[in-house]
Amino acid sequence: MLKNDARAKDATQEIFTKIFLNLSKFSGRSKFSTWVYSITYNFCIDTIRKRKKEKNLFSEEVDDAPDIIEEVEDAALLEMEVSRLKKVLEEIPTGDRAVLLMKYQDELSIKEIAEILNKTESAIKMKIKRAKHKAQKVYRDIFPN
Numbered sequence: 001m002l003k004n005d006a007r008a009k010d011a012t013q014e015i016f017t018k019i020f021l022n023l024s025k026f027s028g029r030s031k032f033s034t035w036v037y038s039i040t041y042n043f044c045i046d047t048i049r050k051r052k053k054e055k056n057l058f059s060e061e062v063d064d065a066p067d068i069i070e071e072v073e074d075a076a077l078l079e080m081e082v083s084r085l086k087k088v089l090e091e092i093p094t095g096d097r098a099v100l101l102m103k104y105q106d107e108l109s110i111k112e113i114a115e116i117l118n119k120t121e122s123a124i125k126m127k128i129k130r131a132k133h134k135a136q137k138v139y140r141d142i143f144p145n
Helices: 005-021 032-052 074-078 082-091 094-105 110-117 121-142
Strands: none
Touching: 005 032, 032 094, 032 110, 082 094, 082 121, 094 110, 094 121, 110 121
């Protein structure tokens, strides 16, 4: 998410410190891995926000997208070559990239992603649907044919 190895290594160290210092706050309402992921995800987002000074990184507003978005099959994303997929992920907004990575790379469930982002499951499903649509559009723009 941080697009920089040195920054990611620094973040990892800070995240492990945060987790260790907050272990007593783990309530067991979710899986431990979800709790750790949530801390990690939020730390990375805070870092990105500070760096870019962006507002509303995960707003529910649609960026000029129609209300009804054509469904993009998972296979369309999974069939992209890794190098091309990496380029596509760099081009889509951070929030979209993050939910796609959570779903497909980290294999988190919709419920787990909703817990991490503090959103409803339906909001996450729509966010993933929109992110897949944006990824496919970027792919077609960058790699025609």
